[in-house]
Amino acid sequence: MTDNQANKQSVIAHLVCDNAAEALSYYCETFGGREAMRLTDKQGHLAHGCFFIGDSAVFICDDYAGCQDNQALQNAVSRITLHLNVEDVDAAFDKAVSAGCEPVMAPEDMFWGDRYAKVRDRWGHEWAMARTVREVDPASLQDTLDKMTF
The missing domain is CATH 3.30.720.120 (Signal recognition particle alu RNA binding heterodimer, srp9/1)
Incomplete structure (x- = not known):
């Protein structure tokens, strides 16, 4: 391209x-x-x-x-996260950390159905890596979020 x-x-x-x-x-x-x-x-x-x-x-x-x-x-400070759809979140996260990125969030299965992780590069930009691992009913997402405490 x-x-x-x-x-x-x-x-x-x-x-x-x-x-x-x-x-x-x-x-x-x-x-x-x-x-x-x-x-x-x-x-x-x-x-x-x-x-x-x-x-x-x-x-x-x-x-x-x-x-x-x-x-x-x-x-x-960058408030932008670049979101990457990847085949293997754990491998992408490990590669980024090995290349010098700071771990922000280790790979984890999230309530919205994605395996998700995040790193920050040395220029301050954040990169999220995700892969859908299960389908989630969109109507249930708000209910799940409402029950969460932060």
């Missing part, structure tokens, strides 16, 4: 990272992505990168004055 094919998606996550070139390679290796584009400016910053996980594109660029509004990003 090419970067142009990504433009057919309705929503595309656009990650801003320090050393985005390293992050691009890391994400492809760790999460099974395929690099589609890498554009570097004269100063060596990754001005635009694109990779695919499955048929979903993710854009990426360096955090610098020529890209985005980097002043707003200083000391920011």
Whole structure:
């Protein structure tokens, strides 16, 4: 797939990272992505990168004055979680942790029917991994949630 094919998606996550070139390679290796584009400016910053996980594109660029509004990003915490549908949640989680991700939530079977886990990469982005392991009646989900205490 090419970067142009990504433009057919309705929503595309656009990650801003320090050393985005390293992050691009890391994400492809760790999460099974395929690099589609890498554009570097004269100063060596990754001005635009694109990779695919499955048929979903993710854009990426360096955090610098020529890209985005980097002043707003200083000391920011990402409140976005990228959700990956995977064949084997436990294997994907173990691979991510082995590659340096911080465990946020170990693999667990959830009330909504998915096996689910979450990690945080060294750039502060969270990645959830999920696989449906059982079908759950949608009407029962609210009842289950109402009975839970947090």
